[in-house]
Amino acid sequence: MSTQGDDLRISILSSGSTGNVCYVESPNERLLIDAGLSGKKIEHLMGTIDRSLTDVNALLVTHEHTDHRKAVGILARRYPQIGVYANRGTWDAMASRIGKVSLDQKHLFAPDTVQTFGDIDVESFSVSHDAAEPQFYAVHYHGKTFVILTDTGYVSEHVEGVIKDADAYLLECNHDVEMLRMGDYSWPLKQRILSDKGHLSNEEGADTLMDVLGNRTKKIYLGHRSLHNNMKSLCHLTVASMMANKDFGVGEDFKLLDTDPEAATPLEAI
Template sequence: MQQEDDGLKVSVLASGSTGNCTYIETKEHHILIDAGLSGKKIEGLMASIGRDMHDVDSLFVTHEHSDHRKAVGILARRYGLDVYANQGTWDAMDGKIGKVDVAQKHILAPDSTLSLGDMDVESFSVSHDAAEPQFYAVHSGGKTFVVLTDTGYVSDHVEGVIKDADAYLMECNHDVEMLRMGSYSWPLKQRILGDTGHLSNEDGADAMMDVLGRHTKRIFLGHLSQENNMKSLAHLTVASILEDHDFGVDHDFKILDTDPEKASGLVTL
């Protein structure tokens, strides 16, 4: 493989309330975290960054909600992927993803690390209204990329696990006032705002202030609600809060937007 292909590379293929999928590659492994869109859509997003699903070897699932597991079974069967999730998530996906060959189904327990050659995938539990939700920190060659998009709050334990990563996909699901004034039912609003719901723009910024370090160069803002947020608002809110606390936005690190329909460019960390 050419030298230009070395290193930890990432692309947020899709992020939002309608579907989530992140692509990560090293010299030896190509993986997905979540597959919450149609198989056809994910194939197209991969092609848009010059990559092919046939090269993907593993899929890591965070939890059983449709916007994270929609194409798990389809992609597993079509491409023979190894699929990793914890036991609670496997149980919750039963009957929702079709048949997956037992040889392709793997248990990755919460708060554990799986070594795949030149890549280590570390799982950590979060607070979300799913069976056993967990997210992932991917380590390779001294670089770390963290995916954290569905949690009501970020615990001290999670902060310790994800501190000073090179890049983050961090949840900024909603603007609190847009959510409060919007059309959602009151029980749904309470669910989103609760400790097992989703991080707001302000919550995401607060979490970033606690974990940003000298290695951090990129923050992708993820899982934006199409009803209760806007890219420009999320970006402005996070940037303003970090700048107000003397963080070097656009100097020490960049804040990057994500999209539910369009992949971010493939970047090397």
């Protein structure tokens, strides 16, 4: 199996509070990061970018919440060539929810380590979220880096150091704070989302981006948008305005791109 060109290519198949799946490919490797939709929906979204799950080699899981692991067991049983990778805390937390997974498909991926998948190196890093042992990933290929960071209440200096100056980011902009405060969620749920173990707001996402992006950064995908406490236009405007006000070259030095829970972004090189 090989792909056209010699690039690291990505498609955000789905990103939002209802489900998350990311596809990454190099000339010789194809990976999924998370499987937070039904197996049928993931198969459909892969088809929209002219790719098939029959060629996927590995599925990396960030944590056990349903919108990130819903189809993990289904895909493992349907596609036995896919190895499933997660840390021990995540495996323990999701074991009773995903059904049987063959032992030869189960692999440990400890936090703050690097594993190699063909010609791709993937670096894991721990985050602050109300899950058993949440971690996200920086994907490295031939001097290019793609970082996925959603589902965290804050970004530590350590994490900022790990993800600094990547070529592309999928970064959480989960909620507009005023929409969340004025919305219908219970007060305990609002407190959970706003906490250090919750989710980044639009403003917090923008602040993080301004701390970590560098001269290499060309693409920023705004991700994990809340279905009830955010809007695509508001999220984009908030981040773009904050960054432009600090003299970041939005639309010139880098592209600010939206994601969707129902439609994949184009499969593109970073």
